[in-house]
Each structure stands twice: as C-alpha cells, then as structure tokens.
C-alpha cells in the first residue's frame with residue numbers, strides 16, 4: 001500500500017489564489033483489487049481553467065480535479081498491463097486506484113518527448129488546431145492575432161497560422177517570451193502588452209486589420225481586437241484569462257461586430273473530436289519537422305502544484321505548465 005500525497009483546496013480564493021487556499025495531504029492508497037489498477041502519476045497538467053473551478057465546481061478537502069499522465073504499477077485488470085501509460089483526469093495526487101474508467105492508454109510516439117503528449121500533441125494543441133482551423137475557419141494568408149501567444153494553446157495556434165501562410169501577431173506580457181516568439185517562432189509582430197497598451201500596440205501591428213482573432217484573454221485584448229476586425233472576421237473565443245480571478249472581463253464595444261459582420265464563437269476542445277485523427281497526423285509531422293516548437297515550465301514535486309497554478313495566473317510559465325511527480 002503506497003503512501004501518496006495529494007493537493008486539496010481548503011478555502012475559496014477571492015481574486016488571486018495564495019498558498020493558504022491549498023493543503024498537501026498525506027494518504028495511503030490501497031493495492032489494486034480484482035478489476036483494478038494502481039497508477040503512479042508522472043506529470044500533472046496545470047491549466048487556467050482550474051482557477052474558475054476554485055470559485056465553484058471544485059469540492060473542498062478532496063484531491064483537486066486535474067489532468068495527469070501516469071504509469072500502471074499494479075494491474076488486476078484485463079485491459080491494462082504494468083508499465084502502460086495512462087492519461088487521466090483523476091486529480092492532483094501521486095497514486096490512485098482505478099477500475100479503468102476515465103483512463104486512456106497512451107501510445108507514446110518514441111520520436112517525441114513524453115510530455116509533448118500533454119500539450120502540443122495533446123488537448124492544448126488540439127484546442128489550438130480545431131479552434132483556429134474549424135471554429136475560426138482560417139484561410140491561407142489571412143491576418144491573424146493570437147493572445148497569450150507564448151502559452152501552451154497560444155503558441156500552437158500562432159504557429160499553425162504561420163504554417164498556413166498568415167501574417168501573425170502575438171501578444172504576451174514578458175520580454176523573454178516576446179523574444180522567443182519573434183526570434184525562434186518567427187511571428188511577424190509581437191506585442192508586450194505590459195510595455196505598450198494593447199489597444200495602441202495592436203493598431204500599430206495590424207496595418208491590414210485582423211481576419212481571425214484567437215482569443216485567450218477576453219477583456220482589454222478582445223476590446224482592442226474588435227476595433228481592428230475586418231469584415232466577416234472570426235473570433236474563436238478560447239479563454240478569458242483576464243477575468244478568471246475577478247470573475248468578470250468587460251468589453252465595451254461588442255456592437256462593432258454588427259457592421260463588420262464579425263462572428264464570435266466560444267468553444268471547447270471536445271467540440272471537434274472528429275478532427276482528432278487529422279490533428280495527430282499533422283501535429284506529429286510538424287513537431288518532427290521542427291515547424292512547430294514548444295516551451296515547457298516544469299516544477300518538481302507535488303508540493304509545488306499550488307505554486308504552479310498561481311504562477312500560471314501571474315504569467316510565470318513559458319509554454320505548458322507541468323508538475324513532475326516521478327519519472
């Protein structure tokens with residue numbers, strides 16, 4: 001019976017979460033019984049969507065919900081063998097026992113890093129792919145703006161737009177991320193919204209307007225983009241991170257969508273699962289050919305999970321935020 005540790009939410013934050021809202025709790029996990037597996041989590045995914053759930057949706061005093069990649073270490077289940085890699089959403093914990101429901105076996109590509117399956121080649125990459133190509137109906141050569149362009153979703157969306165021959169502007173809030181986007185990724189223009197107000201910077205960076213705005217931020221970024229949208233532009237609304245701590249993210253110029261016939265559409269990654277095969281084929285080739293690059297910020301040890309989540313809200317991640325538990 002392995003000892004395990006897990007992260008509990010113990011108080012609901014108002015505004016930015018702090019360490020006091022979380023607790024590291026020691027438990028003992030039972031061995032696998034008949035029909036069960038014992039899984040050791042190797043990496044946990046830290047996602048902005050966890051922040052709204054701290055306000056409502058996440059129960060107090062239980063292991064927090066969250067995505068992870070684990071390895072089967074005991075199996076009394078016919079469908080799983082020791083050593084199988086399994087993705088799961090069973091939370092911020094080191095070990096757990098499962099009857100197999102909610103576990104997806106991962107056939108990791110040996111030519112790619114294991115962690116790429118948790119972002120570029122996983123759901124964040126798929127969110128970018130479907131959000132841009134399916135919801136945003138991107139056409140080759142269009143004018144594109146991506147916010148949080150150095151993040152897990154944004155960096156993939158921005159690079160797919162480049163692959164499609166588009167003029168791509170990305171925004172970020174840090175000089176090192178801006179340099180990566182400009183020098184390594186090769187975006188056409190990069191905005192540091194903490195240095196130059198987003199409205200002015202976007203006006204300067206988009207002389208031909210915007211056909212597709214891939215929105216990860218809402219609020220001031222969406223408002224600035226709505227001023228620049230071309231006729232029949234599209235705004236796939238992926239996230240509203242500017243409002244996750246406050247619970248609101250106001251936009252004063254929504255009426256701009258009328259005369260410019262702009263389409264705003266919110267979506268979640270599971271809306272276009274029929275594209276998952278195409279995505280895996282395209283993304284694994286782009287990664288292997290070096291056409292898509294990624295960054296990761298990996299904190300070590302489950303005790304650092306609250307810092308990882310707070311860090312995401314403070315922009316302390318470059319690319320995908322992960323916590324390494326083992327492996």
Ligand SMILES: NC(=O)c1ccc[n+]([C@@H]2O[C@H](COP(=O)([O-])OP(=O)(O)OC[C@H]3O[C@@H](n4cnc5c(N)ncnc54)[C@H](OP(=O)(O)O)[C@@H]3O)[C@@H](O)[C@H]2O)c1
Nearest residue numbers: 048148151152153172173216238239240241242268269315
């Ligand atoms: N619809 C879906 O299915 C789906 C799936 C996954 C993610 N999402 C959404 O996509 C967005 C990005 O998620 P991700 O996992 O890729 O996270 P991420 O971009 O890797 O990390 C979050 C980043 O947001 C930026 N940020 C934080 N507060 C901000 C603020 N007030 N204004 C502007 N930027 C701020 C920071 O980057 P800077 O330092 O550059 O500011 C931070 O590094 C989030 O809104 C998330 O909720 C949606």
